[in-house]
Amino acid sequence: MELEMDTFVIEGGRRLAGRLRVHGSKNASLPLMAAALMCDDPVVLRDVPDLADIRNMLRLLAELGCHKTNEGGPKDVMCLHAADRSNSHARYEIVRTMRAGVCVLGPLLARRGYCRVSMPGGCAIGDRPIDLHLHGMRALGAHVSMESGDIIVKSPVGGLKGATIFLGGPFGSTVLGTANVMCAATVAKGRTIIESAACEPEIVDLASLLTKMGAKITGAGSPRITIDGVSQLGASGGGSIDHTVMPDRIEAGTFMMAAAITNGDLVLDNCPTDALLSTIDRLNAIGVEVEPIEILRPAGWVADPLRQAVRVTSGRVIKPVEVTTQPHPGFPTDLQAQLMALLTLADGNSVITERIFPERFLHVAELARMGAKIFRQGPTVIVSGVRQLKGAPVMASDLRASACLVLAGLAAEGTTIVNRVYHLDRGYEKMEEHLCGVGAKITRVSEKEVGE
Ligand code: EPU
Secondary structure (H helix, E strand, C coil): CCCCCEEEEEECCCCCEEEEECCECHHHHHHHHHHHHHCCCCEEEECCCCCHHHHHHHHHHHHCCEEECCCCCCCCEEEEEECCCCCCEECHHHHCCCHHHHHHHHHHHHHHCEEEEECCCCECCECCCCHHHHHHHHHCCCEEEEECCEEEEECCCCCCECCEEECCECCECCHHHHHHHHHHHCCCECEEEEECCCCCHHHHHHHHHHHHCCCEEECECECEEEEECCCCCCCHHHCCEEEECCECHHHHHHHHHHHHHCCCEEEEEEECHHHCHHHHHHHHHHCEEEEECCCCCCCCCCCCCCCEEEEEEECCCCCCCEEEECCCCCECHHHHHHHHHHHCCCCCEEEEECCCCCCCCHHHHHHHHCCCEEEEECCEEEEECCCCCECCEEECCCHHHHHHHHHHHHHCECEEEEECCHHHHCCCCCHHHHHHHCCCEEEEEEHHHHHC
16 A cells, blocks of 8 residues: 655745646546446546545556556546456455545446445545445345455346436435446436435536446436436447546635635636535635636637636635535535634634534644634534634644645644645645645655654
8 A cells, every 4th residue: 555654844824826727626537437447448538636546546447457558648648448357356455545446336337247346444534334325236226245345236137227216315415326326327228317316516527428438317416317228338439438527626625725724815727616606605705705717718718617717815804604514516525624724713703514424523633733722512613713823743534634734734823744644645636836836835754754
């Protein structure tokens, strides 16, 4: 396993100003990559971010006979070709390093009628069951069993059959569960209706790739997705499928909060504004402006609300707000920690309620080490704004909690040391380089050097 114990040393108190480009989305890329297992033709994905989770997914796909065939080509372009279908076992050693490995389940079942996927364990943000994924597979007629911690899913004789499936769970729908069931249903006989489907923009991106492969999907992005099964997927005319990954709405939101917490002025290119409306709504209430800007475009350019340039500016006073995380289009759980960093400096009391992962509060105790005043009761925290955060050594074993600590460090007085940034590297491409490019002072050092 790749484990780099790097650390960030952040000198706080610098205002961020300048221009950043938002990368392609991690959470869109992972199921898009897995979908390459579904057809025998090459799938070209563009603007794939360079992240540890993406490299782990590549390793997993390679074991499953789907290889990246353009090694040495442009870093952000990935050509995937599922040439060998002999191994359909996603092993524990890989799935445990990256829970999203579970999204090979639907694609493998669709193309091979069989898969064996290690049951992902819990992770730092909660238990994370996959019962809804399996409920969807069973509804399509698949046979599901367990062996040595692996889930084995098989198509019935005669293949999967379309069905009406309710995918809502106790916390709303499931994003990767919707992705898995949608993939499997593309080749099921007849019509499948996924009711209470996840509405996340990453599901829309996946439906768009599957449609390019010949799938018949309508309603992606709404709570009811209809899929009419086809006999098999592939590129029309035997060429390849080409798809550009949507921009990362969570990275964009994190950059917006970095601008806000440093009283800064940032322009974000490739910003998926349309996927961030609830975030922008909360930022506006806090006193942060997010405005689309006009930029010179080549002739024939068509406006795309998922790929805008926006300018983020913030007033001196951060106003307190109430926010509850919800499935899309509500405020995303993946930005809850970063928003909390911002609200530690608000002029009053804010209330944050976490409804998707009620235990996702690893950052609370770490923020307190920097002088934040936070009171937690169950899934709700009250953040009482303070005048100033103070730099301290901190650590969090969750990707978004680590991003929250980096934001806090940017605003804090003195030096903040964020340990174990490999969690951050799972989801943000070279975050320190990008933030330093707009005025931050962050140095990456190996943990050994810090100890010396
Ligand atoms: N749930 C169930 N049963 C299931 C599946 C989910 O009860 O079978 C529950 C979960 O425990 C949770 C809720 O439903 O309480 C939502 O979980 P979901 O399945 O939607 O999460 P996911 O698909 O596993 C993706 C993202 C997460 C993001 C969540 C919620 C990827 C690779 N991961 O996970 O991203 O937090 O949706 O939006 O797309 C991150 O990037 O930091 C991250 C954790």
